[in-house]
Amino acid sequence: NAGVTQTPKFQVLKTGQSMTLQCAQDMNHEYMSWYRQDPGMGLRLIHYSVGAGITDQGEVPNGYNVSRSTTEDFPLRLLSAAPSQTSVYFCASSYGRQGEAFFGQGTRLTVV
């Protein structure tokens, strides 16, 4: 049972480059979310989705795009990477509003 799978685990980008962080879950969960974790800041919500075709912004959405074309996948796109986007990114999914959130193992992104 894979749960929530994030790829890649590590990535180094140059300023201005674009990339997509992948997130897939095999639990048929409706809800999926992206968070970033920065030292001393906890986790902050970037974008979330309550179902295929539905996405919304979280606390820190600037510089990121998302789409949800299938229940399983929720990719996060960095359009033009900046050093301020250096962080650890976590994807999470849950079944229903009161369901437990399951987290992936994270993607450590460095922008130089």
Added chain:
Amino acid sequence: GDSVTQMEGPVTLSEEACLTINCTYTATGYPSLFWYVQYPGEGLQLLLKATKADDKGSNKGFEATYRKETTSFHLEKGSVQVSDSAVYFCALSDGGGSEKLVFGKGTKLTVNP
């Protein structure tokens, strides 16, 4: 807006010591409250939760009680083990579901043998 404030640490304890990590929250509605744990190199795992006032969540010897009057959800364990070394996050979900969690900054716990 909603917020969570927790003891920042780091906290260092000897094995079998008592643990308390303080967590207080600000929310406009009636939030659900959570404690998540992050072991080194891993994602977050739900440790326990409480969905209404006076509820007590418990798991693996950890407990936390939802106190509406003090807006608190302190994490406690009577006897910690080396394997409890991790970062602990307090979080809330206010009216929304698990897709919109608000986290505290995390508390790093190290337990020495």
